Amino acid sequence: xxxxxxxxxxxxxxxxxxxxxxxxxxxxxxxxxxxxxxxxxxxxxxxxxxxxxxxxxxxxxxxxxxxxxxxxxxxxxxxxxxxxxxxxxxxxxxxxxxxxxxxxxxxxxxxxxxxxxxxxxxxxxxxxxxxxxxxxxxxxxxxxxxxxxxxxxxxxxxxxxxxxxxxxxxxxxxxxxxxxxxxxxxxxxxxxxxxxxxxxxxxxxxxxxxxxxxxxxxxxxxxxxxxxxxxxxxxxxxxxxxxxxxxxxxxxxxxxxxxxxxxxxxxxxxxxxxxxxxxxxxxxxxxxxxxxxxxxxxxx
Amino acid sequence: xxxxxxxxxxxxxxxxxxxxxxxxxxxxxxxxxxxxxxxxxxxxxxxxxxxxxxxxxxxxxxxxxxxxxxxxxxxxxxxxxxxxxxxxxxxxxxxxxxxxxxxxxxxxxxxxxxxxxxxxxxxxxxxxxxxxxxxxxxxxxxxxxxxxxxxxxxxxxxxxxxxxxxxxxxxxxxxxxxxxxxxxxxxxxxxxxxxxxxxxxxxxxxxxxxxxxxxxxxxx
Numbered sequence: 197x198x199x200x201x202x203x204x205x206x207x208x209x210x211x212x213x214x215x216x217x218x219x220x221x222x223x224x225x226x227x228x229x230x231x232x233x234x235x236x237x238x239x240x241x242x243x244x245x246x247x248x249x250x251x252x253x254x255x256x257x258x259x260x261x262x263x264x265x266x267x268x269x270x271x272x273x274x275x276x277x278x279x280x281x282x283x284x285x286x287x288x289x290x291x292x293x294x295x296x297x298x299x300x301x302x303x304x305x306x307x308x309x310x311x312x313x314x315x316x317x318x319x320x321x322x323x324x325x326x327x328x329x330x331x332x333x334x335x336x337x338x339x340x341x342x343x344x345x346x347x348x349x350x351x352x353x354x355x356x357x358x359x360x361x362x363x364x365x366x367x368x369x370x371x372x373x374x375x376x377x378x379x380x381x382x383x384x385x386x387x388x389x390x391x392x393x394x395x396x397x398x399x400x401x402x403x404x405x406x407x408x409x410x411x412x413x414x415x416x417x418x419x420x421x422x423x424x425x426x427x428x429x430x431x432x433x434x435x436x437x438x439x440x441x442x443x444x445x446x447x448x449x450x451x452x453x454x455x456x457x458x459x460x461x462x463x464x465x466x467x468x469x470x471x472x473x474x475x476x477x478x479x480x481x482x483x484x485x486x487x488x489x490x491x492x493x494x495x496x
Numbered sequence: 497x498x499x500x501x502x503x504x505x506x507x508x509x510x511x512x513x514x515x516x517x518x519x520x521x522x523x524x525x526x527x528x529x530x531x532x533x534x535x536x537x538x539x540x541x542x543x544x545x546x547x548x549x550x551x552x553x554x555x556x557x558x559x560x561x562x563x564x565x566x567x568x569x570x571x572x573x574x575x576x577x578x579x580x581x582x583x584x585x586x587x588x589x590x591x592x593x594x595x596x597x598x599x600x601x602x603x604x605x606x607x608x609x610x611x612x613x614x615x616x617x618x619x620x621x622x623x624x625x626x627x628x629x630x631x632x633x634x635x636x637x638x639x640x641x642x643x644x645x646x647x648x649x650x651x652x653x654x655x656x657x658x659x660x661x662x663x664x665x666x667x668x669x670x671x672x673x674x675x676x677x678x679x680x681x682x683x684x685x686x687x688x689x690x691x692x693x694x695x696x697x698x699x700x701x702x703x704x705x706x707x708x709x710x711x712x713x714x715x716x
Contacts, residue, residue: 260609263609264607267607391602391605394602394605394608395602395605397605397607398602398605398606398624398651401606401607402624405625440600
């Protein structure tokens with residue numbers, strides 16, 4: 197009779213243990229390599245930005261950053277300074293300002309990082325609108341909740357994010373909020389933010405093809421977007437307005453602006469601190485009027 | 497033992513065999529077939545044993561399984577037919593979801609990672625970089641799924657509001673994995689469309705060369 201070797205219980209449980217330990221395995225935090233072909237001056241900037249993307253989200257998100265910045269490698273119109281500026285602003289745009297970001301920045305302060313310049317010194321709360329908080333949830337849940345808050349008329353309700361890092365309760369609350377980072381890329385908000393970043397990159401690409409002299413201004417236009425909550429929404433809306441009314445019509449051949457970089461710089465200066473968009477609209481109207489007069493004027 | 501008891505016992509054995517068989521199936525069509533057989537046997541058994549809840553459950557599952565099986569068989573038939581005729585991708589429409597597009601909305605940007613394909617139902621859409629306007633009925637982005645870089649090669653902008661149907665690559669991949677026949681014909685169709693595009697590009701190139709040759713002064 198053949199003796200069947202006894203399999204011990206410990207060995208039988210091994211696959212289950214492996215599966216559990218695989219699930220509990222700490223998140224991979226190995227940064228992706230810096231893309232080849234970057235100018236030596238750009239490499240340290242990109243390295244810093246890759247680390248920022250890791251802190252902000254994940255390795256996959258850092259990979260996306262590398263993929264985006266690599267689009268400009270080997271393009272003769274992009275010098276090292278401009279590439280470094282794109283790298284810096286791309287990291288800033290990809291780290292979009294949601295309530296989770298507030299928690300991440302405040303927790304970083306606990307570990308010795310400098311304070312976030314967009315968080316007012318001494319502020320106890322930052323207010324976000326209720327739809328903005330719900331937009332952090334996956335579409336499956338948010339699509340149910342958004343009609344509910346609309347039914348109750350709570351679209352303008354404000355939700356505070358507690359900024360207190362002086363005690364353990366405040367820190368735990370911020371840690372809980374920061375934990376939601378893992379759902380960020382599945383949130384309702386993410387596709388919108390992704391489209392806005394892609395739009396900026398697309399406009400740089402179009403400027404290179406149509407009006408290369410304006411490319412620095414298109415790159416710098418990303419600086420308009422800053423702040424949290426209402427300020428972030430307004431500055432993002434200002435940026436879209438600037439692109440829709442000044443840059444895009446020129447690239448599409450529907451509008452003539454002689455000195456596009458100067459016009460964009462003027463509109464950018466108006467947009468960056470405009471809390472309602474009204475000043476930016478007035479500036480754009482003035483630019484259009486001036487350009488219409490210039491085109492209509494007889495050549496001397 | 498009366499007839500009802502015999503049916504219950506024999507039916508129970510067959511139902512068990514079919515349930516095990518259903519779980520062992522790797523692809524969708526045989527899984528649905530065994531699912532249907534299980535439903536039929538359990539409807540009969542539960543009728544004779546007066547288990548009405550079980551009967552109701554399987555009476556609901558039977559048409560569902562039958563519909564899904566029909567959908568799969570129809571899909572394979574349509575793809576096969578498309579390979580042999582006009583290379584159209586219309587067969588994908590039942591698996592797509594509607595998306596309303598506003599004027600000025602961008603469906604995707606150049607160099608962005610491609611994740612879905614679109615079927616244009618109404619409205620006007622333009623590939624920004626090349627300036628080409630796409631006609632209604634056009635499929636956009638079907639080759640991106642098979643390309644190694646998986647990136648968009650142009651930007652697609654809606655220039656007059658309308659409706660598009662969208663399906664993610666993931667959904668198509670699911671169909672591919674669930675149904676090997678579909679996968680085989682889909683590959684043939686995608687390759688045929690690629691060759692068709694290549695032939696068009698070659699024809700355009702030849703036409704351009706011919707124009708250049710006519711425009712150039714004689715060298716003899």
